[in-house]
Amino acid sequence: MTLLAAVGLVAATLTLAWLSAATGVAYAGGSRSTALRAPAYESARLLRQRRRRTVDADRLLLTLAVVGLFPIAVLMAALVPFGDGPAAATLLVSGIGIVWINAFDVTVWALVWLLGWGPNAASGLVGGYRFLAQALAYELPLMFALTAPAIAAGSLDLRVVADAQTVPYALWMPVAFAAYCLGVLGFSLRGPLASPTTPDIDGGVLAELSGTDALLVRAGRHALLGAGALAAVPLFLAGGSGPLLPAPVWVLLKAAALTAALAWVASRVPAVRPDRLFAVAWTWLLPAVLVQLLVVSVVAQAGLTAAGGR
Amino acid sequence: MTLETVLLTAAALIGVGVYGAMSQQVVVMVMMGIELAVAGVLLALGGLWWFTSPDVSLQTLGLVVLAAMTVEMATGFAVATLLHRRDGTDMTDMAAGLHE
Amino acid sequence: MQVTDAGLLTHLAYAALALTAVAAGVAVFVVDSMARATWALGTSFVCVGLALVLMGQSYLGVITVLMMVMEMAVMAVYMQMFMGMNPALMPMSMVHSHRTAVLAGVGTFAALAAAALLIPWPDRRTTPLSSPDADVTAAMGRDIMGAHELVMLAVGPVMVATVVVGVVLSVRGSRYDRLGDDLDLDPDRKAHR
Numbered sequence: 171m172t173l174l175a176a177v178g179l180v181a182a183t184l185t186l187a188w189l190s191a192a193t194g195v196a197y198a199g200g201s202r203s204t205a206l207r208a209p210a211y212e213s214a215r216l217l218r219q220r221r222r223r224t225v226d227a228d229r230l231l232l233t234l235a236v237v238g239l240f241p242i243a244v245l246m247a248a249l250v251p252f253g254d255g256p257a258a259a260t261l262l263v264s265g266i267g268i269v270w271i272n273a274f275d276v277t278v279w280a281l282v283w284l285l286g287w288g289p290n291a292a293s294g295l296v297g298g299y300r301f302l303a304q305a306l307a308y309e310l311p312l313m314f315a316l317t318a319p320a321i322a323a324g325s326l327d328l329r330v331v332a333d334a335q336t337v338p339y340a341l342w343m344p345v346a347f348a349a350y351c352l353g354v355l356g357f358s359l360r361g362p363l364a365s366p367t368t369p370d371i372d373g374g375v376l377a378e379l380s381g382t383d384a385l386l387v388r389a390g391r392h393a394l395l396g397a398g399a400l401a402a403v404p405l406f407l408a409g410g411s412g413p414l415l416p417a418p419v420w421v422l423l424k425a426a427a428l429t430a431a432l433a434w435v436a437s438r439v440p441a442v443r444p445d446r447l448f449a450v451a452w453t454w455l456l457p458a459v460l461v462q463l464l465v466v467s468v469v470a471q472a473g474l475t476a477a478g479g480r
Numbered sequence: 481m482t483l484e485t486v487l488l489t490a491a492a493l494i495g496v497g498v499y500g501a502m503s504q505q506v507v508v509m510v511m512m513g514i515e516l517a518v519a520g521v522l523l524a525l526g527g528l529w530w531f532t533s534p535d536v537s538l539q540t541l542g543l544v545v546l547a548a549m550t551v552e553m554a555t556g557f558a559v560a561t562l563l564h565r566r567d568g569t570d571m572t573d574m575a576a577g578l579h580e
Numbered sequence: 581m582q583v584t585d586a587g588l589l590t591h592l593a594y595a596a597l598a599l600t601a602v603a604a605g606v607a608v609f610v611v612d613s614m615a616r617a618t619w620a621l622g623t624s625f626v627c628v629g630l631a632l633v634l635m636g637q638s639y640l641g642v643i644t645v646l647m648m649v650m651e652m653a654v655m656a657v658y659m660q661m662f663m664g665m666n667p668a669l670m671p672m673s674m675v676h677s678h679r680t681a682v683l684a685g686v687g688t689f690a691a692l693a694a695a696a697l698l699i700p701w702p703d704r705r706t707t708p709l710s711s712p713d714a715d716v717t718a719a720m721g722r723d724i725m726g727a728h729e730l731v732m733l734a735v736g737p738v739m740v741a742t743v744v745v746g747v748v749l750s751v752r753g754s755r756y757d758r759l760g761d762d763l764d765l766d767p768d769r770k771a772h773r
């Protein structure tokens with residue numbers, strides 16, 4: 171039963187990754203009619219490609235980074251409750267799911283930097299440095315954004331948070347939701363936060379990857395975007411609640427919609443230089459998220475007082 | 481997993497950390513030794529909490545240890561940057577200014 | 581991920597985590613690549629964090645993992661910035677007073693291990709001292725916002741002070757260098773400086 175759920179979860183993560191890749195193809199100048207097939211063709215091409223090696227590569231650390239990204243996405247997805255109510259089934263049961271999501275997204279820091287370091291080549295290392303600089307920029311707003319639903323629901327448990335939403339949190343805490351979405355684009359290195367992989371540094375952390383390595387990393391990147399969108403469902407989009415359809419279907423539909431939306435944004439917005447991103451993220455977004463948290467705290471306390479609590 | 485095995489692990493981590501902090505020349509490596517020892521302290525605290533007296537106030541102490549680790553690291557990085565900027569050194573032996 | 585009491589699986593998981601933690605800790609000072617040393621320390625920390633999760637302290641454990649992975653990422657940058665070593669290119673020993681250090685390390689371990697084994701530690705399961713709260717994280721939250729609020733009040737300013745100290749020590753110029761006397765220059769237009 172657990173095994174079946176695990177297989178289903180990997181399939182769901184793969185589907186979301188596929189959707190993310192296909193949306194990218196469709197809206198970034200590719201042919202729309204073949205967009206859904208494109209990821210499969212590209213995967214097949216990469217599988218047949220011979221692996222290129224660099225001199226004195228740190229194979230151990232590089233392999234860790236290449237193999238690690240996709241499992242992190244699956245682990246993040248495993249925290250998401252697919253059912254309805256505070257006792258819904260999740261593969262990884264945790265009373266502090268929100269903190270785990272944060273911990274998983276932080277491991278991307280390690281993996282992307284190692285991806286740049288591993289091949290022992292200049293462009294990769296520049297990409298790795300760029301990623302750390304931009305990670306500092308997006309991570310703090312993301313961390314604070316993650317606490318907003320927790321404060322409103324009074325719990326770090328994703329099931330409780332999903333269950334507590336009569337109105338989706340995305341509607342009345344838009345700044346936190348926006349900061350979260352920016353964070354998702356950040357840890358999947360897409361769109362405005364793709365600067366560690368842009369052509370000006372020959373593809374940065376992706377520069378030296380080929381064959382299966384490239385396939386695994388690209389799949390991991392798309393899967394991270396999908397998993398981030400999936401995690402947003404209990405956090406900001408009222409979990410599995412919705413009319414007619416059963417809860418798991420709603421969770422997947424919402425996740426798919428958000429994945430497509432984020433991938434569309436990612437394919438439309440050019441990469442921003444890390445230092446410019448930093449200025450915006452820390453001088454505007456971070457204070458805005460803190461004000462958002464203040465508002466959420468006041469509303470949550472008012473709700474508690476009205477309900478006769480402390 | 482018993483209290484003894486947890487404390488032994490912690491003792492091993494602290495021992496390796498002490499060795500590292502004393503033997504390394506590079507400031508950042510010295511910091512890594514100290515960090516390893518603090519990890520051992522954290523583990524020992526966690527073990528004592530779980531096996532002897534799971535009182536919640538000891539958890540708060542654990543938070544303080546974590547906070548101390550952050551302060552140590554942040555200040556250490558800043559000092560390392562300062563030394564590097566000023567003299568281009570990164571070795572403990574060369575950082576003579578610290579003795580004055 | 582809440583573990584109630586030690587079953588066989590818990591014992592095995594703990595043994596694996598403990599051995600990895602110590603082995604990775606030793607590796608920090610054995611490997612000759614800065615990147616590997618950094619991530620060996622990171623691995624050691626992740627194991628300590630997960631061991632804490634096994635011992636019913638999921639919040640502290642996860643926070644340890646989270647914090648240390650971030651810190652090691654920054655650490656890796658420092659290691660390279662100041663050492664500039666390529667993996668496997670320059671095997672070198674960066675060690676001084678090796679004998680004393682080994683003796684001190686072994687001595688510390690021996691003393692602490694003796695203490696760990698010889699002190700008759702009380703056991704909450706045989707001599708009921710107290711039992712863990714049903715929800716440790718929630719209990720800790722109430723504790724730092726209630727009985728031990730002073731701790732939180734003290735830690736907060738210390739953290740802010742650390743941020744200020746870090747910036748003051750490490751920054752080269754001030755914002756006036758970057759933005760001009762009236763703070764009105766566009767930092768990207770270097771020609772104006």
